[in-house]
Amino acid sequence: MKNIIKKILLFLVAVVVIYGVGRLGVVTYDSYVFVDRQPYMVMQTQNSITLKWQSPQKEKGEVHYGFFSDGMNNKIVEETAVDMHSLTISNLSECTKYFYSVHSPSMSIDNQNRSFSTLCKTADKQRLWLIGDSGQEGEDQTKVYEQMLKYINNDFNSLNMWVLLGDNAYRSGTQKQYNKALFTPYRELVKRFVPWAVIGNHDARRWAFYDIWDFPTKGESGGLPSSSEGFYSIDNGNLHLVMLDSETQDRNSEGYMLTWLKKDLKANKKPWVIVVLHSPPYTDGGHSSDNDYDSGGRLKEIRENLVPIFDEFGVDLVISGHSHDYERSKLLVGHTGKSKTFDAQKHIVQDTKECYVKPLEKTKNSGTIYQVCGSSSKLDRAKLQHPALPFSFETMGSLILDVTPTTLHSKFLTIDGKIADEFIIKKDNSACPVKNEEVPLMYKEGIK
Ligand SMILES: [Fe+2]
Numbered sequence: 541m542k543n544i545i546k547k548i549l550l551f552l553v554a555v556v557v558i559y560g561v562g563r564l565g566v567v568t569y570d571s572y573v574f575v576d577r578q579p580y581m582v583m584q585t586q587n588s589i590t591l592k593w594q595s596p597q598k599e600k601g602e603v604h605y606g607f608f609s610d611g612m613n614n615k616i617v618e619e620t621a622v623d624m625h626s627l628t629i630s631n632l633s634e635c636t637k638y639f640y641s642v643h644s645p646s647m648s649i650d651n652q653n654r655s656f657s658t659l660c661k662t663a664d665k666q667r668l669w670l671i672g673d674s675g676q677e678g679e680d681q682t683k684v685y686e687q688m689l690k691y692i693n694n695d696f697n698s699l700n701m702w703v704l705l706g707d708n709a710y711r712s713g714t715q716k717q718y719n720k721a722l723f724t725p726y727r728e729l730v731k732r733f734v735p736w737a738v739i740g741n742h743d744a745r746r747w748a749f750y751d752i753w754d755f756p757t758k759g760e761s762g763g764l765p766s767s768s769e770g771f772y773s774i775d776n777g778n779l780h781l782v783m784l785d786s787e788t789q790d791r792n793s794e795g796y797m798l799t800w801l802k803k804d805l806k807a808n809k810k811p812w813v814i815v816v817l818h819s820p821p822y823t824d825g826g827h828s829s830d831n832d833y834d835s836g837g838r839l840k841e842i843r844e845n846l847v848p849i850f851d852e853f854g855v856d857l858v859i860s861g862h863s864h865d866y867e868r869s870k871l872l873v874g875h876t877g878k879s880k881t882f883d884a885q886k887h888i889v890q891d892t893k894e895c896y897v898k899p900l901e902k903t904k905n906s907g908t909i910y911q912v913c914g915s916s917s918k919l920d921r922a923k924l925q926h927p928a929l930p931f932s933f934e935t936m937g938s939l940i941l942d943v944t945p946t947t948l949h950s951k952f953l954t955i956d957g958k959i960a961d962e963f964i965i966k967k968d969n970s971a972c973p974v975k976n977e978e979v980p981l982m983y984k985e986g987i988k
Contacts, residue, residue, distance in 0.1 A: 570714035571747035574623065577723055578650060579642040582754045584734040584774075585761050586634040586659045590754060591627050597646035598623045605629060605640040609655075612639055626754070635660035635777075654731045657700070659761060662945075663777025667698055670816075670939040671916035672705030672861025673740065675713075675721040680955065681917035682725065684938050687957045691940060701776065702733040705861035705913060706740025706787070706818030713743030718752055721917075736774065736783065740818040740861065741835065744787045755783070764804040771797045773804055778945050780810035784817040786860075791841040798845060805853035811900060811967060812948055814857045814941075820912045821847055822875075822928050825863030826920030830878045835862070847876050847908075854906040856898065856948060856965055859939070861914035865922040866937060866952050867929040868961055871896045871907035875928055882927045893931070895972030896965045900946065909963070913939050913952065931961045 579593040591603055598621045606612035616627055625644065632638065636658050641651040660666075669688055674681060692698045709721040723730055735753075743749040756772045759765040763773025763780065770785035782804065789797045805813065821843035823829050829839040850858060851873050871889040875882055889907030890896050898906050910929070915936040924932040936955040941948065946968035952961040966972065 581734045588630045595644040595647040601644035609639040660777045666700040666943045668701040668941040670703040673707040673914040674916035675709040676917035677721045704737035706738045707742045712745035780808045780813045782815045786817040786819040793845045813855045820860035823863040824926035825865035825922035827863045850908045854903045864914045864918040864920040867912040867932040869910040873905045900967040
């Protein structure tokens, strides 16, 4: 009898070990399998940019660049033959547009209309396009993308940044899925913009995400050095954009990411602060922030540990994905509990729909607007009953943000080309139009 039990146990252990080794093999293969990849850009700073591409053969590639499409007079040649290319162009001028072409003998590269811009110290106006959970290639993804192109009249010059809110390649963020879901369908954007992306839970199923991108760890693109690719800031014009990994990093208040976040927000001097992270603190869509166990407890941790930091530094906007719908709050402060604890009197700073006023200086408890936009390629059946998120739609779409030194205008552009939700935050001392002022403006001083 003892022998039989022993044999069964050994058999079970062998099954578990074989399964574990098999899974590890699959995950490693998916994460690091070599795929050809057209050139794309990472590590945009005020004076440099890095071009990456993957060619079928090991070879020395070269990049030509210059101020004019017919005058790319500068050339950089790689020193060694590789198939995974990474070439940094340095000594560029700040806030300047360059044209470039990439040449790699074994590869047919689409060099039509390739350009990039360096980050800006100041800007009169900036436009961002943000997509969430965009990683399902197909008709819906294409339609959402095409509505953005229509909105900007196919004028890429009117766009300054492109931001991805995570789950950028379904189903598991493999190298092959990234080619299918991002590099191929958005190829015209990839030629012109750095895809600034945060990791989603589906991306985190493999290790390709941090292999595909290089992110600034030394404050190269702005903000305080983070010493981690998982969290960093980008200073561009009027914006301080904070990119967080809500999926694989420590989300504890005293953990390294949140400790860095507090220091980074304290040091920031830009007028607009936007935090981007995949998992939201509030949602009642495909995911529920009232369920402590939803998404492994990440939504709860983010609400309890990050919201107080957003309040402390008066973060203007927190944008997430994860639920495949659109949800948006008013200007909020101090709501770290479940939806039943939401108290409009206590947690709404300005009870208006379309217009909010904030001080230009960083001000504690001046309020934060929370947006979920996880419907750029997928849609969930959703209840959308969270009392803190009154402007919510079971609709596919993307976000357009227009930013000036004193105004931030957000629009949810649907798959049908409609603006289903929009609001403006003003920091120019002018009041909102009277029709928007449902209650007097007030700041919730003293709320802990
Ligand atoms: Fe997700």
